[in-house]
Amino acid sequence: MGKFLADFKEFAMKGNVVDMAVGVIIGGAFGKIVSSLVNDIIMPVITLATGNAGYANLKYVVKPGTPAHDGIAAAEEVAINYGTFIQNIVDFFIIAFSIFVALRVIMKFKKKEEEAPAPDPAPSKEEVLLTEIRDILKSEKNNPK
Numbered sequence: 001m002g003k004f005l006a007d008f009k010e011f012a013m014k015g016n017v018v019d020m021a022v023g024v025i026i027g028g029a030f031g032k033i034v035s036s037l038v039n040d041i042i043m044p045v046i047t048l049a050t051g052n053a054g055y056a057n058l059k060y061v062v063k064p065g066t067p068a069h070d071g072i073a074a075a076e077e078v079a080i081n082y083g084t085f086i087q088n089i090v091d092f093f094i095i096a097f098s099i100f101v102a103l104r105v106i107m108k109f110k111k112k113e114e115e116a117p118a119p120d121p122a123p124s125k126e127e128v129l130l131t132e133i134r135d136i137l138k139s140e141k142n143n144p145k
Contacts, residue, residue, distance in 0.1 A: 034095045058083025
């Protein structure tokens with residue numbers, strides 16, 4: 001059991017798993033922001049444009065509901081809520097587009113970082129010494145005594 005926990009700890013502490021966990025948490029928060037954008041900003045505008053009560057209220061009633069009366073229990077309405085489905089599709093496309101734009105910006109910054117050339121490293125002590133020896137040998141060859 002101890003080996004299992006050690007293996008699990010090693011797995012959980014790897015960078016990829018931690019990065020994925022952070023991504024899931026940020027993605028959840030991002031999803032809430034996009035849902036609010038759709039529900040609170042975009043859908044009211046669409047409602048004004050179409051004159052409907054919005055996509056969320058669109059449905060096909062298969063069996064109408066009946067209210068409770070004279071000791072008979074109420075029957076719930078059976079409906080296909082295709083308006084909610086349409087709203088979820090709109091949410092998906094907005095989230096997908098937002099993620100696409102965010103990834104393009106990130107890739108643009110990464111590309112700029114890659115394009116910046118790294119400065120040449122300073123020569124090692126051995127290289128400096130060998131260069132000096134070479135220069136001395138060249139000067140003795142050109143100026144014999």
